[in-house]
Amino acid sequence: MDNQTFIIDFDSTFVSVESLDLLATISLDGNADKDQKVKQIADITDLGMNGELSFTDSLKRRLAVLEANKSHLKKLIPLLKSEISPSFEKNRAFIQEHSDSIYIISSGFKEFIVPVVADFGIPEDHVLANTFEFDESGNITGADQQNPLAGDSGKIKVVEQLNLEGEIITVGDGYTDYEIKKAGLATQFFVFTENVSREKVLEAATFVASSFDEVLFAKQT
Numbered sequence: 745m746d747n748q749t750f751i752i753d754f755d756s757t758f759v760s761v762e763s764l765d766l767l768a769t770i771s772l773d774g775n776a777d778k779d780q781k782v783k784q785i786a787d788i789t790d791l792g793m794n795g796e797l798s799f800t801d802s803l804k805r806r807l808a809v810l811e812a813n814k815s816h817l818k819k820l821i822p823l824l825k826s827e828i829s830p831s832f833e834k835n836r837a838f839i840q841e842h843s844d845s846i847y848i849i850s851s852g853f854k855e856f857i858v859p860v861v862a863d864f865g866i867p868e869d870h871v872l873a874n875t876f877e878f879d880e881s882g883n884i885t886g887a888d889q890q891n892p893l894a895g896d897s898g899k900i901k902v903v904e905q906l907n908l909e910g911e912i913i914t915v916g917d918g919y920t921d922y923e924i925k926k927a928g929l930a931t932q933f934f935v936f937t938e939n940v941s942r943e944k945v946l947e948a949a950t951f952v953a954s955s956f957d958e959v960l961f962a963k964q965t
C-alpha cells in the first residue's frame with residue numbers, strides 16, 4: 745500500500761446517513777412544523793442536485809431552516825458514531841494503521857466529522873470540511889464562506905491544495921466525489937454504493953464498490 749492516498753467522502757459513505765438530515769431530526773424535534781421543515785430541507789437539496797440552485801445557496805437555505813445550535817451538535821456526534829457504514833466499521837484496524845494516508849473530504853462540517861473519525865485515528869488536519877459560524881448564544885448562523893468547501897467545486901480546490909503525489913484513490917457516493925477524478929486529481933474513483941446508489945454517479949464511474957472491502961481488495965491485487 746506504499747505511496748497510496750485515500751480520499752474518502754463522509755455523508756452516505758463513511759457514515760450511512762446524511763449528517764444534516766440527521767441534525768434536522770434533532771434540532772426540529774418538538775417543532776410544530778417539523779414535517780414541513782424536514783420536507784423543505786429535502787426540497788432544497790433536490791433543487792441543488794438538479795442544478796437549479798448553487799451549492800452555496802442550498803447550504804445557506806438549509807442551515808436557516810435547521811435552526812440548530814451547539815447543544816444539537818453535541819447530540820448528533822454519538823448518533824453519527826452509531827451510524828458508521830458497516831464496511832468501514834469492519835476495517836477500523838486498517839484505517840487506524842493507514843490513517844496518515846487517508847483524508848476525509850466533505851462538504852459537511854468539521855464540528856461533527858472530526859470527533860467521529862478521530863475514533864479511527866484520523867487526525868484533524870486530515871479532515872477537510874466546512875466549519876459553522878455561531879452567534880453569541882451558540883446558534884448556527886451559517887458556514888464560513890472563506891472555506892472553499894462552502895462554494896461550488898470546493899472538493900476540487902482543496903484536493904489541488906494538498907499537492908498529493910503517488911496513487912490517489914477517491915471513494916464516495918456523490919457527483920462531487922467523481923469530479924475530483926474528472927479534474928485529473930485522482931488516479932481512480934470508486935462510486936460507493938453501500939448506502940445509496942445515484943444514477944448520475946453510477947453512469948460516470950468506472951469502478952463500483954458496494955463496500956470498502958471491495959476498494960481494498962481491488963487495490964491489493
Ligand SMILES: [Mg+2]
Pocket residue numbers: 753754755756757916917918
Ligand atoms: Mg456523500
